[in-house]
Structure formats: structure tokens, C-alpha cells
Amino acid sequence: LNRSPSALPNWNESVRFADDLFRRLRCATASDRGILRPSYGTGEQRAHDLVREAGETLKMTPTVDAAGNLHLTSAGASPNAPRWLTGSHLDAVPDGGNYDGAAGVIAGLAVVHALRAAGITPPRDITVIGFRAEEGSSWFDGRHKSHFGSRGLLGQLRVEEMNVARSLADGSTLYDCIQRSGFRPEQLGLGRPCIDIASVYGFAELHIEQGPLLVSTGFPVGIVEGIRGTTRARNARCTGQYAHSGAVPQDDRKDAVFGAAEFAVCVEEAVERWAREGRDVVCAMGRFHTDVQRHSLTKVSGEVQFTIDLRSLDEGLLHKSKQFLIDNALRIGSRRGVNIDVGSVDIAAPARMSRPLQAELARCAASLNLSARVLASGAGHDAANFSAAGIPTAMIFVRNEHGSHNHLEAMDIKDFSQGARLLAELLLQPNPLHSVH
């Protein structure tokens, strides 16, 4: 079924509007190296101020919710029809780049800019949201989940978490940081959404790709099929016995390094096996270290601490891999006389993107003559929380070089233009969840 795309004759002007906004955002939040927008910090607030101002020039109605998220609404043709939410976060990891998060907010504004320029009233209200604190894990310590802003909005942020998470800058609790920033943690603590979920049609998030797939395969834009869930061990360790590295016979040693190394190789081999079976899976053991206070060239090491971050779209595999880790830690540890303890292993379910919206994005891309690749998101996103809340959710990825979470991230504005144009097309469909074709 071929369709014509909506007419947005001055789209390039809207892209220039976006490009200018990116530039001003970079200047307002630049650090020595990259960007400084701490969750619930000054740089993040500057970004919110700048975006709010831009939204107001587009006659959008601003509100701020209890978590401090910024909502900018542009009225649609049917005020009572369920509305679209779109957007992303405005904070960034330490020394991060200008696009991770911000691209999704600015894309929403560019769409509204283009509709106004074309004199088009969209079928339903569009609310562009700038979330707070998606990168909370980089700025707050303690055992908590991240995505404070979107989870706060959706009633998913618990009081315990707000009291456990502590600012790495000054040690104050997340609860206090939210309050000090002028928002209402006590209301968030009630566990109720800040918006009427029933009045939401869907959530669409544009984000730069944080992996290399669009670059390596030559696609400017991606359609996300799902956000990988995780099986995570944050405090795993292999405990052996410190000993003289020359005087103790090899067979009498309880060498934690060789034990942990064998376990790592065993985990990697399992991941490769699962991948060969066609299952979606990636895995890293990012922290892996002997005790810097006690290790030495001339000692058999008595301890290795490590982490495991295994991700998959396949929830069954996440559970299977948890059991695999526990079983093989025991097996290898027993055989070697060391104790391999993976500690508590947490599973976070994968977030499937709405199938009707994925199909609609593919049709929109075709009508725009835009080559889009379907791919999984390995990183977590605010979108995952909307999916978990039962809201039909879609994600568009924009090609980006050098990964993200570093100051080298590089998104070409031409690729952004194509991703944002695809977003506009989706938001202009009368009823993409129930398209007839």
C-alpha cells in the first residue's frame, strides 16, 4: 500500500530551528570536555529553561509536574481525543555529549514548529516532554533504578528509592534534591501518575543510537523493536586464598584470578552459544579486579570482584541466564576450591515497543522514501517505563558516531532531520494504533 507523506513544505526551516536550539543548548551547558547537565542540577535546569522558552515561542502551553518534568502542549483538532506524548530527557552523563536525550525533546519541538509553519492542526494534542534525571545512575549512588523523571511522572518512583539514592556531589538524598529543586517528592511518594494515563494515546521517543549499528550498516534512522532487559550482578566476587606466588604448589592454591577468569570465559562461551541459537543477547563484565590494597606481583590473589551486565530482548533468556550464572559459579568454584558468589542477581524485564506503532513507522518511512532499519535498543530509555505502564510506545533511533555517554558523540543534523520527519509523520496519522491497510 503506497501512501503519500504529509505536506510539510518548510521542513528545512524547522530543521534549522532545531539546529539553532542544539547550538544554544550546547553553549548554555558546556563543560571543559563535553556537556554538564547533572540530574536535578544547574545544567539540567538551564536546558529546561531554554526548551521552555523555545516551546513558548511556538505557543505551546507549559506545565511542570511533581518530578520537575517539563510538559509543552500544542493543541490538536480533537481536544477530547487521547493525546500523543513525545520527548526524552534533558540531563546528561558527566562529560557527555549534546544529543543523548536532548535530540528527542528538540525533535518534538521541530515537529510542532513544522506543523505551525504548514498551518496544520494535528489530529490530537501533542505534548512534548523534557524528562528529568534519566541519567540518575551517573549522579546518584545507592541501590536504585534510574530514570527518576519518567518514573516519577508515571507513579513508579518509590519513597524508599528517593531516600536511598544519594547525590555523588554532596551526599544528599534524591528526595532532598527534588525538593530543593522546587518540586514535590512527597507527591511522587504517593505512587500515583502525575498525568491521566487513560488520556494518553501513545508515547514516541526519538533518541540517538548509542551503539554502532546504524553507522556500520548505513541507515540514517532506526525503528526500535524493543529495549533489552537485563540480568545483572552488581556485587559478584571470587574468593580464594592469598598466598606466596612462588612457595605454594600450584595444586594447593586457591587462586581467585584463575577462578574468576575461568568463570568469565564460561559466561562468554554461553553468550556466544545463545547468540548462535539466534537469541538476542549481549554481555559484559565491566568491573573485574583484584583488591588494589592487597594484590601484588608476588602473591596468589585471594579475591576478585566483578560485575555482570547481560541484556536481552528475550525475557526467558534473562531468567535462564540467571540460573546459568548461579549454577556455573557453584560448579567452577567447587572444582577449584574457591568461592564464586555472583551475589544478588536482578532481572529487569525487556520493554517491547508497540507492534502496531512499529508497523506504522515502517509504512511512514516507506512513504517518506526513508531507509530505516529495525533494531533493538541495548541501552535503557524513558520509553521503557511508558511501555511498562501499558502505554503504546514507539522509539526512533538516529544514527550517531562514536557511541554515547562521551563528548565525542556525533549526530549529523541531516540524519536528525530524517528521524524527526519520521516522528512528524507518525504523529500526523489519524489513528496509527488501528490503521487499516
Added chain:
Amino acid sequence: LNRSPSALPNWNESVRFADDLFRRLRCATASDRGILRPSYGTGEQRAHDLVREAGETLKMTPTVDAAGNLHLTSAGASPNAPRWLTGSHLDAVPDGGNYDGAAGVIAGLAVVHALRAAGITPPRDITVIGFRAEEGSSWFDGRHKSHFGSRGLLGQLRVEEMNVARSLADGSTLYDCIQRSGFRPEQLGLGRPCIDIASVYGFAELHIEQGPLLVSTGFPVGIVEGIRGTTRARNARCTGQYAHSGAVPQDDRKDAVFGAAEFAVCVEEAVERWAREGRDVVCAMGRFHTDVQRHSLTKVSGEVQFTIDLRSLDEGLLHKSKQFLIDNALRIGSRRGVNIDVGSVDIAAPARMSRPLQAELARCAASLNLSARVLASGAGHDAANFSAAGIPTAMIFVRNEHGSHNHLEAMDIKDFSQGARLLAELLLQPNPLHSVH
């Protein structure tokens, strides 16, 4: 050939003399946990003072050489016959135990004590030496070999080393530390032995075993066949690429942890293979760590630093293992797209103990009805430097629980008694290098 042992009817008194000396040494150099005798530091000097005083009560003639080693000489029957040297070091690792080193010095004094009590003049002069700074690696930084005292005595300590080695306590050079302690680094720098090597008959060192073999096999005393040499990589690293732990496909990663783990498993498998072939070998990779400043649960790690300490009595295997490490680092690194660089790999040759003296020790043990086990020393000792200088060298190990280099080391005075008695018997033989049997 059965022999009767020498008559030392009051040996138990000499053991009590030694036991008392151990007790006073412990009191004089006790720290919060264990013993504090830093190389060229106050605790080491206290030990030297105490031993010198004890030697003087035995009418031994004291001298101190340019490196600060203490020589206590007891005259033998033939003043012109080549003399015996015996002894060990008087420093200790941080929070070490009371016996590592000191047992060998006190054993020499106990022998002289017993000879005097029995009215025996030994065939040749016996000089008991208390070495300085055998544990120099624990107290001095920089790229240097250890055993400063015995190597200084033998003319093996180079000026460059004395200028590169720096005190971990205050950063001053070894050269300055030796000078400040009242000794003569400028003389050591000439590279000439402090004693007339030609006048030395042999060197015999008693030391506690630092491994568990005598304990596990039930022998109070060991006869050392050799001191393992080493193949060492002090600055090896596996370099990959930091990346998002979720967003990058597994095949596109350059994961330094999995690369280093595969290499570690490969090294351990080779060591096990060599051991099955009957070759003497042990190996540890004691430091093995991701970068604590940069690693994270959610990152593929871009770097692992590690060390390799492989030891063997078999010099051929030391060279073969060096090539193995280099070849397999390259092989595994190339296949995985990471760079495994073992850095500079240094080989220190093994030190063989004199075969005639080993045989003589076995005969002496038999005559004393003492069960002694032949074993390798995995740890380095001052004795290795005497062997390297071409001096016939012997080592006696005394059973010791809990290893060494920690405050838990535990030598039973009864085992010490047997080891020291064996030493006495060796030193009383008229010409053990050329025994007729």
C-alpha cells in the same frame, strides 16, 4: 654408610638460648600486628643490635660491611682454611612474622653456642651473617631487584639500582637510605665484593619454609634442591575499547576483560600441561584489574592490567614460557581484536643448590635420625646470590604454618631445633664438598 653424629650434649640449652633470642627480637620489633623491621629502618637496626650483642656474649668478632650487613665470626681450628658463611636476613615485610629471615641468623648463633658449650672447635671459621634488606621490594619502589644486603656484599648491587629504588616511606633513594644509615653506598657502587670470595668455603642458609609442603607431608625439616627462577611480566595489559554494555553488538566489541580472561585461562592450562610433563612450575597472575577510575557495570571495559609471576627450577622452561606468553598474547589478541601486550618479560635464572652439600645434608640428617624432605624453594633467598657468585650453597628449610609474609607465620621451636642441629652437623664436617663415602 652409617655415621655417628657429632656429640653436642647440651644442645637443648642452645635451643633455649635461641628461643630466648626469638622472644627478645619479637619484643624489640613488635608492631600492632606482627613485626616491624623495615629494610634500612629502625626495626631492622634494633634486630642487628640485638644479634650483635648476642654474638659478643659468644665471643664472636663483629664487623659491619659497606652494605650494613653484620658479620659475627667464631674462629675455627685452621685459621687459613676457607671459612663457612651462614645466616639470613634481619628485615621483614610489613606486618610480617618473627621467623622469616631471623631464624637463619639465630640458627647460626645457636650452632656457635652449642660448639662453645661442648668445647668443640670447628674445622674452619664460621661467620654468621645478618643481612640487610632482603625484603627491599616491600619497602622500596622502582624497577630493581631485591636482596640489597647480600647483593651488596657480593658486589652485585649496581649504582643505577641504588638511585632508582625509592623508599615507599619518604621517597628517598636507596643510595641515600644506605648512606643515612651509616654505611657506604659509594663503595658498593664499585661492584666489588665486600669479602674475599676465594676465602669462602660455602654458604649455608636456614630459613622457614614459606609454602605448605613440610606441614602437609609431615617433615620437620627440608633440604632445598634449588631456588626457582622467574619469568615475570610486571606491566602486562589487555587494551580493548570502552563501549556501552548494552548498545554494542557482542561481535563488534573489543572487550578487554574477556580478552584478558581467555589469556589467563590459556596461561593456566599451559602451566598445568607442563606440570603433567613432570616439569617444576608454578604461576600466578596476582594483579589483574580493570581501571577503577573508568570501569563500570554498564561499560564494556577497555583495559585490564595484570602481572605474571611464573617460577621454575628449569631454566629452559623459563625461556620457553616467555615465548609462550608473547606468542599467545599475540594470537588471542589478534583473534579478538584487542591488544594483549605482556610488556617486558624478565627472566631470573634458577639457583641450584650445591649437589655435594645436598648429599652431605642428607647423610647428616640420616646420622641424626632426622626425617628431611628434598624440595624446591619457590621464594627467593639471599642464598640465590651466593650460588650465582659461584659459592657452593646449601639451604635448610624449617617447617612453618600459615606461610610467611604475614603475622600468622608459626614455627615450632622443636622443628627449629632439628633444622639448626642439621646445620651444626654440616658445619662440623671436615670437608663436606669432597666427602668420601
